[in-house]
Amino acid sequence: MRAWSAPDVPPLPVRAPEVRVHDSATGGLVELVPPSGVARMYVCGITPYDATHLGHAATYVAFDLLNRAWRGAGHDVRYVQNVTDVDDPLLERATATGEDWVELAERETELFRTDMEALRVLPPSAYVGAVEAIPLVVTMIEQLQKAGAVYPVGRDLYFSVTADDTFGSVSGWDRDQMLAIFAERGGDPDRPGKRDPLDCLLWQGEDLEARPDDPAWDSSLGRGRPGWHIECSAIARDHLGAGLDVQGGGSDLVFPHHEMSASEAQVAEPDVRFARAYVHAGMVALDGEKMSKSKGNLELVSRLRGQGVDPMAIRLALLGHHYRSDWEWTAADLAGAVDLLGRLREAVAAPTGAEAGPVIEAVHRALATDLDAPAALAVLRDWADSTLAGAGDEAGAGKVVADLADAALGLRL
Numbered sequence: 465m466r467a468w469s470a471p472d473v474p475p476l477p478v479r480a481p482e483v484r485v486h487d488s489a490t491g492g493l494v495e496l497v498p499p500s501g502v503a504r505m506y507v508c509g510i511t512p513y514d515a516t517h518l519g520h521a522a523t524y525v526a527f528d529l530l531n532r533a534w535r536g537a538g539h540d541v542r543y544v545q546n547v548t549d550v551d552d553p554l555l556e557r558a559t560a561t562g563e564d565w566v567e568l569a570e571r572e573t574e575l576f577r578t579d580m581e582a583l584r585v586l587p588p589s590a591y592v593g594a595v596e597a598i599p600l601v602v603t604m605i606e607q608l609q610k611a612g613a614v615y616p617v618g619r620d621l622y623f624s625v626t627a628d629d630t631f632g633s634v635s636g637w638d639r640d641q642m643l644a645i646f647a648e649r650g651g652d653p654d655r656p657g658k659r660d661p662l663d664c665l666l667w668q669g670e671d672l673e674a675r676p677d678d679p680a681w682d683s684s685l686g687r688g689r690p691g692w693h694i695e696c697s698a699i700a701r702d703h704l705g706a707g708l709d710v711q712g713g714g715s716d717l718v719f720p721h722h723e724m725s726a727s728e729a730q731v732a733e734p735d736v737r738f739a740r741a742y743v744h745a746g747m748v749a750l751d752g753e754k755m756s757k758s759k760g761n762l763e764l765v766s767r768l769r770g771q772g773v774d775p776m777a778i779r780l781a782l783l784g785h786h787y788r789s790d791w792e793w794t795a796a797d798l799a800g801a802v803d804l805l806g807r808l809r810e811a812v813a814a815p816t817g818a819e820a821g822p823v824i825e826a827v828h829r830a831l832a833t834d835l836d837a838p839a840a841l842a843v844l845r846d847w848a849d850s851t852l853a854g855a856g857d858e859a860g861a862g863k864v865v866a867d868l869a870d871a872a873l874g875l876r877l
């Protein structure tokens with residue numbers, strides 16, 4: 465599947481330090497020096513409807529910071545992202561709005577691409593849809609069958625979580641916590657015939673009585689469609705190989721999605737840990753509740769853009785919050801970002817300014833420390849304030865700071 469066009473990344477005169485990020489599995493900071501020299505990151509993509517809300521945008525900007533921090537430290541990055549272009553929530557939305565589910569997915573994926581371009585998010589090297597990945601999914605399920613980790617319930621196939629003795633190591637949750645949230649996030653703990661309530665769906669067999677409108681594909685497993693978690697295990701393994709550096713997404717994916725994806729991949733490739741770090745972005749709320757499609761409390765990037773809001777002001781507002789924090793989107797947030805954007809642009813346009821060298825070093829250090837964009841913005845704001853107050857006489861400082869803001873933060877000033 466086509467990704468989107470890449471913004472240019474201006475070269476900087478100095479190399480950034482190696483980046484350390486918080487790993488959900490260990491609860492600590494992990495230094496992400498890619499052993500293979502090429503950083504490999506899988507970030508879960510959208511389920512293409514109600515795109516691109518500001519929660520989506522905040523999460524993809526967060527991983528864009530990691531992508532840029534790796535590049536700033538001199539590493540190439542192989543970044544893979546999926547599109548969950550077949551799954552229950554998408555089919556339900558298509559039915560509810562009377563749309564063809566394929567057209568809905570294509571339209572919303574295209575809107576997402578244009579929003580990512582406007583926000584200057586670097587595109588993935590591979591952008592893979594669940595539908596196009598069905599052969600990869602079937603192959604991985606066949607491997608899991610050989611490992612004895614698959615069993616049927618009716619027409620469907622389930623993954624047996626007891627097949628993986630590291631199950632639970634991504635979230636660190638105990639069974640009660642898992643059981644409490646599993647049903648809310650797509651699980652079916654109470655389905656009769658399952659060996660363990662936490663076992664998850666791998667393949668949903670076609671059932672023309674119960675779900676006559678559902679799409680289905682022929683496979684060695686029979687006619688059906690893939691479950692959610694296995695899609696990411698299979699796409700990541702195929703496009704990045706086992707032992708990738710980061711599996712990423714919003715914090716609502718820690719369990720069951722990333723736990724199950726890792727377990728399935730690890731049973732398929734027992735000797736290698738699926739990812740060296742599991743990185744999760746906080747939840748953005750609106751009107752007091754997490755922005756979510758089911759609640760419909762959404763602010764869309766495209767709506768703001770349609771109102772003439774500069775996408776760089778949207779990006780700046782997102783960067784003002786630490787990527788792991790949960791926070792509330794407000795109009796005041798955006799207004800503050802519009803104002804700061806104006807000040808930064810005025811300062812970098814000044815013929816001389818305060819010394820740029822220390823700004824590069826401080827911004828790089830902030831981002832290398834768990835992607836601390838708010839700290840990086842404070843450095844830029846201080847530089848702009850002193851430059852606009854007439855301090856410093858370094859000719860060309862503005863150009864250097866503008867290149868830094870672009871390369872490290874994706875902000876085109």
Ligand SMILES: Nc1ncnc2c1ncn2[C@@H]1O[C@H](COS(=O)(=O)NC(=O)[C@@H](N)CS)[C@@H](O)[C@H]1O
Nearest residue numbers: 508509510511519520523548713714747748755
């Ligand atoms: N309110 C929110 N704040 C921050 N991130 C969010 C929010 N809502 C969703 N996300 C993140 O946005 C990404 C896409 O979410 S999604 O459209 O629901 N799609 C999925 O979660 C699956 N397609 C992943 S394979 C996920 O990483 C999710 O965690």
Ligand SMILES: [Zn+2]
Nearest residue numbers: 508509696721
């Ligand atoms: Zn995923």
